[in-house]
Amino acid sequence: MIKELMTTDVLVVGSGIAGLKVSMELAKAGxxxxxxxKTQLCSGSSFFPLKASLGTQVTKNDEDKGVFLEDIDAVSHHMQDREMARIYIDEIRDRVEEFPEIGIEPYKLSDDRKACFANHGRTIYMLKDWNKIRENVTEIIDHYPNITLMERTAVISLVKQDGRVAGAILLNRDNDFIMINCKAVVLASGGFGNIYKHNLNPNDVDGSGHILALEAGASLVNMEFIQFIPGFTSPKYKTLWGEHTLNYCKDFVDEDGNSILDSVLPEGLSKQECLIIRSTHGPFTNSLPSKYFDIAMMKEIFRTKSEDGFELLYDPEIYKNKSDFYTIYLNWLEERGINLIKDKMKIAPFAHASNGGVKIDSYGRTGVPGLYAIGELAGGIEGANRLGGNSTGACMVFGKRAAQNCLEYAESIERLEINPHQVTTQLTQEIHAFSADTQNTMTPHDVMDAVREIMWFQGNVIRNEKNLQTALNEIKELKASFNMGIFTNTIKERKSAFKARNFLILSDLLLKAMLQRKESRGAHYREDYPFEDEAYSKRLVISRIDNDIKLDFEADRMSV
Known part of the structure; x- marks a missing residue:
């Protein structure tokens, strides 16, 4: 089964900002x-721009540190790792200076600006021109002979020996099984938006790193806090909607021209007030009265079973606003052939970012010797909501710290010899566990499409016990209809077979986490428990013990 054995000091899984930062730091150290x-160099959400640029929020001065921490505390609703947030605030100013080392030339905005959900304005560095960044990265990588790039490859299992990570199994670009013998593994494979039918992510953001970490003995945290952002369904599908444009929106209507907000707004909240508040933040949150904007969409989707989206009626005055905040976005839309006045602009909720992930400490350690996790894959400074402008910066801050600790670890140990026969046996057992006793099996792509459909309808903005339990039963039925072994024996289908397996595991975990948190907090909205409950002011941790999945609320709210 294993066609080739390769050796290295460290295996880095992922080539977005986090993967690039940790790889180059370790390579510099020898x-x-x-x-x-999974795809090409510079991939994942870091290089799947949904607008003209991405921002990195930076502490503007020493006096801002306490205020910045208060902003993170307020938006996270006690679900963040406060020590990691403090470290981010202390170190981000130095880390943005290192962007050019990984091929990114950011530009600093001339004035302070409030990031999404932030209560105070601060320094923002903007990242743009993704093709140029990819060219820069390619040139930089060429100067590191100790970095071996393996594109079109998928890591499918981690190998542990003597209680620590000693290697990994991957499928190469030809779908052959390859074994990597290494001292440490750094997972930087991103979030899991692709598990949803409608998402604002590339196909490689599929949650594979979460399953690798969980099965190796790491835990997951805050998985129920998933960021949903409205995206355009028309005129150009899967394009990010700019929430600030709501300042020029006259109404939000269904296909018959009826306002969809009228039936959901509570007494005392006007339509215009709702739109103004909603213009200040991209993702849905239960924390603000603007939640009814997103809830209205999902209620209509449930009622009509239509996914066409809902029309925003814009005032032509929007094109007279000449501030950069508007012109950059409007010009970006124009480049894509989109005009907010001339075109019928329809939006619907799209899955975007996971606020939770692999539970780590401030050095990216997972609790499993030799295994690190960074970037969107990791659960750290984010909580019930995600403060805008921190995600790219966190890749730099914790990518640097993970590299520092990983270097110390790798220099302190010897590489373990791996028995290929034992690895093959382990892999065979994993495949067998997802090989239902049926020859009339669903294909991997049928399984993934079915999971995406279930998750988008039942695990989207509005959640309740009945729908979540129904979804869990449907996932169970899918697993019973999937004979994974048939497809792993077919070379062309191997990667998709493992991806379908991961989807079945991950969707089950997500739905159970949504079910267990019987309250509404930040990005998590339970229609049957619409209020925040102090009894749930603890993070929900998912672990795997003796092949069984355990979900427990943390007894201790200190950092991991």
């Missing part, structure tokens, strides 16, 4: 690196 990426 470590040999294999960087595995």
């Amino acid at each position: 470590q040999s690196i294999i960087m595995s990426t």
Whole structure:
């Protein structure tokens, strides 16, 4: 089964900002690196721009540190790791200076600006021109002979020996099984938006790193806090909607021209007030009265079973606003052939970012010796809501810290010899566990499409016990209809077979987490428990013990 054995000091899984930062830091220190990426160099959400630029929020001065921490505390609703937030605030100013080392030339905005959900304005550095960044990165990588790039590869299992990570199994670009023998693995494979039918992510953001970490003995945290952002369904599907444009929106209507907000707004909240508040933040949150904007969409989707989206009626005055805040976005839309006045602009909720992930400490350690997690894959400074402008910066801050600790770890140990026969046996057992006793099996793509459909309808903005339990039963039925072994024996289908398996595991975890948190907090909205409950002011941790999945609320709210 294993066609080739490769050795390296560290295997880095992912080539977005987090993967690039940790790889180059370790390579500078003399470590040999294999960087595995499912698609091409510079991939994942870091290089799937949904607008003209991405921002990194930076502490503007020493006096801002306490205020910045208060902003993170307020938006996170006690679900963040406060120590990691403090470290981000202390170190981000130095880390943005290191963007050019990984091929990114950011530009600093001339004035302070409030990031999404932030209560105070602060320094923002903007990242743009993704093709140029990819060219820069390619040139930089060429100067690191100790970095081996493996594109079109998928890591499907981690190998543990003597209680620590000693390697990994991956499928190469030809779908052959390859074994990597290494001292440490850094997972930087991103979130899991692709598990949803409608999402604002590339196909490689599929949650595979979460399953790798969980099965290796790490835990997951805050998985129920998923960021949903309205995206355009028309005129150009999967394009990010700019919430600030609501300042020029006259109404929000269904296909018959009826306002969809009228029936959901509570007494005392006007339509215009709702739109103004909603213009200040991109993702849905239960924390603000603007939640009814997103709830209205999902209620209509449930009622009509239509996914066409809902029309925003814009005032032509929007094109007279000449501030950069508007012109940059409007010009970006124009480049894509979109005009807010001339076109019928329809939006619907799209899955975007996971606020939770692999439970780590401030050095990216997972609790499993030799295994690190960074970037969107990791659960850290984000909580019930995600403060805008922190995600790209966190890749730099914790990518640097993970590299520092990983270097110390790798230099302190010897590489373990791996028994290929034992690895093959482990892999065979994993495949067998997802090989239902049926020859009339669903295909991997049928399984993934069915999971995406279930998650988008039942695990979207509005959640309740009945729908979540129904979804869990449907996932169970899908697993019973999938004979994974048939497809792993077919070379062309191997990667999709493992991806379908991961979807079945991950969707089950997500739905159970949504079911267990019987309250509404930040990005998590339970229609049957619409209020925040102090009894749930603890993070929900998912672990795997003796092949059984356990979900428990933390007894201790200190950092991991």
